Amino acid sequence: MATNRTFTMIKPDAVEKGHIGGILNMITEAGFRIVSMKLTQLTVADAQKFYAVHSERPFFGELVEFMTRGPIVAAILEKENAVEDFRTLIGATNPAEAAEGTIRKKYATSIGENAVHGSDSDENAAIESAFHFAGREQF
Numbered sequence: 001m002a003t004n005r006t007f008t009m010i011k012p013d014a015v016e017k018g019h020i021g022g023i024l025n026m027i028t029e030a031g032f033r034i035v036s037m038k039l040t041q042l043t044v045a046d047a048q049k050f051y052a053v054h055s056e057r058p059f060f061g062e063l064v065e066f067m068t069r070g071p072i073v074a075a076i077l078e079k080e081n082a083v084e085d086f087r088t089l090i091g092a093t094n095p096a097e098a099a100e101g102t103i104r105k106k107y108a109t110s111i112g113e114n115a116v117h118g119s120d121s122d123e124n125a126a127i128e129s130a131f132h133f134a135g136r137e138q139f
């Protein structure tokens, strides 16, 4: 089951610009089923924990500030080969390098403010999903 699921966030930049609907439409059109979803806001402690792997990187402070500045949409998605297929759908971290037809190509503005998150492994998908959703919130 876990291997068919991934975790995503629609980041504050995309929520601010009114792109929740457009992004969810691209996600469901690509064949993902929404297992869990909520509008929420990360605290500084949440963002530091979520992105702990990047804590030594020069952009960490800016990333935490960005990710906490407004609401996000957190969601668990299901589809065969979910992690890899969702990474393909969102495109490269830097929108300048993102392929045509990807979410980041359409909605991201910079390498930092890049509209969406997608888990990079099945293991992280499970950790990130549990970070945001209780078992009874997963449908």
Ligand code: UDP
Binding pocket: 059, 063, 092, 093, 111, 112, 113, 114, 116, 117, 118, 120
């Ligand atoms: N990020 C940034 N500057 C960089 C690289 C990454 O601000 O030079 C931010 C960006 O929001 C990115 C997040 O840190 O989505 C996590 O980086 P990662 O390399 O894991 O990229 P992703 O997996 O999101 O494509």
